[in-house]
Amino acid sequence: xxxxxxxxxxxxxxxxxxxxxxxxxxxxxxxxxxxxxxxxxxxxxxxxxxxxxxxxxxxxxxxxxxxxxxxxxxxxxxxxxxxxxxxxxxxxxxxxxxxxxxxxxxxxxxxxxxxxxxxxxxxxxxxxxxxxxxxxxxxxxxxxxxxxxxxxxxxxxxxxxxxxxxxxxxxxxxxxxxxxxxxxxxxxxxxxxxxxxxxxxxxxxxxxxxxxxxxxxxxxxxxxxxxxxxxxxxxxxxxxxxxxxxxxxxxxxxxxxxxxxxxxxxxxxxxxxxxxxxxxxxxxxxxxxxxxxxxxxxxxxxxxxxxxxxxxxxxxxxxxxxxxxxxxxxxxxxxxxxxxxxxxxxxxxxxxxxxxxxxxxxxxxxxxxxxxxxxxxxxxxxxxxxxxxxxxxxxxxxxxxxxxxxxxxxxxxxxxxxxxxxxx
Amino acid sequence: xxxxxxxxxxxxxxxxxxxxxxxxxxxxxxxxxxxxxxxxxxxxxxxxxxxxxxxxxxxxxxxxxxxxxxxxxxxxxxxxxxxxxxxxxxxxxxxxxxxxxxxxxxxxxxxxxxxxxxxxxxxxxxxxxxxxxxxxxxxxxxxxxxxxxxxxxxxxxxxxxxxxxxxxxxxxxxxxxxxxxxxxxxxxxxxxxxxxxxxxxxxxxxxxxxxxxxxxxxxxxxxxxxxxxxxxxxxxxxxxxxxxxxxxxxxxxxxxxxxxxxxxxxxxxxxxxxxxxxxxxxxxxxxxxxxxxxxxxxxxxxxxxxxxxxxxx
Numbered sequence: 001x002x003x004x005x006x007x008x009x010x011x012x013x014x015x016x017x018x019x020x021x022x023x024x025x026x027x028x029x030x031x032x033x034x035x036x037x038x039x040x041x042x043x044x045x046x047x048x049x050x051x052x053x054x055x056x057x058x059x060x061x062x063x064x065x066x067x068x069x070x071x072x073x074x075x076x077x078x079x080x081x082x083x084x085x086x087x088x089x090x091x092x093x094x095x096x097x098x099x100x101x102x103x104x105x106x107x108x109x110x111x112x113x114x115x116x117x118x119x120x121x122x123x124x125x126x127x128x129x130x131x132x133x134x135x136x137x138x139x140x141x142x143x144x145x146x147x148x149x150x151x152x153x154x155x156x157x158x159x160x161x162x163x164x165x166x167x168x169x170x171x172x173x174x175x176x177x178x179x180x181x182x183x184x185x186x187x188x189x190x191x192x193x194x195x196x197x198x199x200x201x202x203x204x205x206x207x208x209x210x211x212x213x214x215x216x217x218x219x220x221x222x223x224x225x226x227x228x229x230x231x232x233x234x235x236x237x238x239x240x241x242x243x244x245x246x247x248x249x250x251x252x253x254x255x256x257x258x259x260x261x262x263x264x265x266x267x268x269x270x271x272x273x274x275x276x277x278x279x280x281x282x283x284x285x286x287x288x289x290x291x292x293x294x295x296x297x298x299x300x301x302x303x304x305x306x307x308x309x310x311x312x313x314x315x316x317x318x319x320x321x322x323x324x325x326x327x328x329x330x331x332x333x334x335x336x337x338x339x340x341x342x343x344x345x346x347x348x349x350x351x352x353x354x355x356x357x358x359x360x361x362x363x364x365x366x367x368x369x370x371x372x373x374x375x376x377x378x379x380x381x382x383x384x385x386x387x388x389x390x391x392x393x394x395x396x397x398x399x400x401x402x403x404x405x406x407x408x409x410x411x412x413x414x415x416x417x418x419x420x421x422x423x424x
Numbered sequence: 425x426x427x428x429x430x431x432x433x434x435x436x437x438x439x440x441x442x443x444x445x446x447x448x449x450x451x452x453x454x455x456x457x458x459x460x461x462x463x464x465x466x467x468x469x470x471x472x473x474x475x476x477x478x479x480x481x482x483x484x485x486x487x488x489x490x491x492x493x494x495x496x497x498x499x500x501x502x503x504x505x506x507x508x509x510x511x512x513x514x515x516x517x518x519x520x521x522x523x524x525x526x527x528x529x530x531x532x533x534x535x536x537x538x539x540x541x542x543x544x545x546x547x548x549x550x551x552x553x554x555x556x557x558x559x560x561x562x563x564x565x566x567x568x569x570x571x572x573x574x575x576x577x578x579x580x581x582x583x584x585x586x587x588x589x590x591x592x593x594x595x596x597x598x599x600x601x602x603x604x605x606x607x608x609x610x611x612x613x614x615x616x617x618x619x620x621x622x623x624x625x626x627x628x629x630x631x632x633x634x635x636x637x638x639x640x641x642x643x644x645x646x647x648x649x650x651x652x653x654x655x656x657x658x659x660x661x662x663x664x665x666x667x668x669x670x671x672x673x674x675x676x677x678x679x680x681x682x683x684x685x686x687x688x689x690x691x692x693x694x695x696x697x698x699x700x701x702x703x704x705x706x707x708x709x710x711x712x713x714x715x716x717x718x719x720x721x722x723x724x725x726x727x728x729x730x731x732x733x734x735x736x737x
Binding site for chain 2: 032036037091093138142143144145147148149151152153154155156159160162163166282283284286289292293296324325326327328330331333334336337338340341343344345347348
């Protein structure tokens with residue numbers, strides 16, 4: 001009994017699925033390397049996985065570990081943004097644009113107006129929220145699909161940002177001024193964390209903010225009435241309206257919060273001074289789309305996101321260490337793209353897994369239920385039979401419903417297991 | 425002025441081809457966000473063909489082979505979407521996004537591998553096709569006519585006829601509007617959706633090779649196709665999923681794109697002092713506005729984005 005409930009635990013399943021996706025992704029990446037040049041494929045895939053362990057001195061290792069973490073923080077925020085929207089039934093593909101808007105706001109405030117870091121950050125959050133809210137308003141009042149409006153807004157944000165930040169860029173290069181020179185007040189405080197990472201000046205408060213955000217998102221979504229209302233609206237707009245929730249407001253608020261997270265993510269990267277904005281970039285930065293990857297790889301769990309984001313950033317940074325005389329750094333992009341592709345049918349895998357795990361048990365449970373029905377315990381049977389079906393037959397196309405009921409379904413399954421155990 | 429017309433027609437051809445591709449896929453009921461990736465892969469196939477065809481190849485043979493390879497590669501690549509979205513009932517938005525990431529990554533890795541194998545010092549993701557490109561173009565006076573313009577027009581006519589005048593097209597549309605009803609009269613929904621996605625892959629691939637040969641004679645595959653797949657999606661929406669309207673939308677958006685490239689050549693445009701970014705973003709703003717005002721009675725296929733499950737009522 002216990003074993004069965006372990007394998008049917010949604011968290012366990014998500015974890016296994018993510019591992020399967022990662023392994024298949026690495027395997028295909030390895031095959032690609034083999035095809036390109038069999039001689040160095042092993043050491044190349046090793047280099048990708050090792051990332052900062054490729055450095056021999058421990059000082060360099062810890063420093064580059066810090067660099068990977070610096071880039072992980074914005075990725076965590078972007079994937080939280082995607083996750084938050086997805087949990088409330090919206091697909092926020094506009095995360096990339098909201099991230100861009102955040103970058104625009106914090107860099108402009110820092111370089112043109114010399115704002116303090118905290119206000120730059122708030123400004124970035126506001127910019128992201130604004131863009132998210134536009135998507136939300138279009139969806140709530142004009143019935144425009146948030147995926148389409150998100151895509152359009154991504155490009156609008158990109159071109160606007162390129163134009164605005166051209167005012168604060170170096171004359172000779174397409175990059176914006178370095179924060180260290182023109183906007184020192186905007187650099188995020190290090191809180192002494194830089195010393196832990198061998199004086200890596202980029203490491204600081206950003207990582208803590210990202211982790212705290214993950215916890216906050218988790219609390220909001222699973223522990224508050226506010227989160228419950230948002231989820232209910234995403235699950236069935238009309239039902240939510242009928243239950244007295246302001247369904248239009250909830251859609252807008254959901255996307256605005258999602259945008260806030262993405263905007264904050266941009267501020268966490270650009271305000272460390274780790275990177276400058278290139279005003280000639282012709283496509284939306286990959287960060288937002290990697291956020292989609294990390295969110296799904298993390299099993300759509302805020303805490304899982306922390307690890308999946310780190311993993312994606314880890315192999316992305318690791319790609320720089322492959323032998324450049326044979327392979328290219330984009331090998332790791334290839335691997336993460338394959339992982340996202342596989343994440344697309346996690347629902348199907350789970351369905352298969354549930355079938356395999358619960359194949360025999362299902363029949364027994366159903367027979368039990370039938371027998372009980374004969375013994376006149378009709379009400380009880382109804383109450384118990386429906387959760388059995390809900391939990392066991394997870395149909396992949398009902399992705400939203402499974403997500404929505406994730407926590408509840410989990411509790412129900414466990415509760416059910418205990419009840420049955422008692423009866424036998 | 426001529427250069428403006430030329431670029432407008434050229435960009436419009438690209439947008440038309442890819443948007444028609446999207447149109448087929450969406451009419452069958454599958455949202456194709458992976459158009460960008462399909463373009464990149466088609467472009468890769470075409471560019472490699474140009475690179476590896478022997479020098480003396482007759483122009484006709486070369487043009488036809490390049491087009492055929494792009495078409496085929498785009499189609500093969502789109503089967504990734506079809507398999508995931510139709511057979512495994514995956515979330516089409518996630519898979520589409522993954523296809524875009526995968527397309528650029530795969531193309532970059534492949535091109536770099538080829539470049540490195542030719543010379544260890546060449547670590548760029550660039551393919552050059554200066555001489556080969558000349559075969560794709562016929563000079564009519566000062567106007568550089570590209571064969572892709574003709575292909576785009578043919579694609580438009582054929583698409584219109586196929587979608588509205590043939591049994592296949594009408595069945596395809598039925599699968600996107602109400603797959604259960606289509607199934608009940610004996611149409612194989614899975615097959616029709618596969619057909620829709622594969623056609624979109626073909627047209628996407630063609631659009632891709634057309635894009636990387638427009639105006640430039642070499643392409644860095646790291647850049648993907650710089651958002652043209654998404655712009656085509658905007659064209660399709662602005663065209664309300666109808667081929668003839670898509671053609672008009674493609675012309676308008678093509679004009680805006682062309683303006684952003686060549687506005688420096690016109691005194692009155694320079695005097696307006698509008699940055700090129702504005703021309704670049706106008707198409708997206710226009711589509712958003714159109715969506716905002718028309719989506720209450722949208723012409724989008726009703727069942728698009730919903731995986732079809734035969735077992736469901």
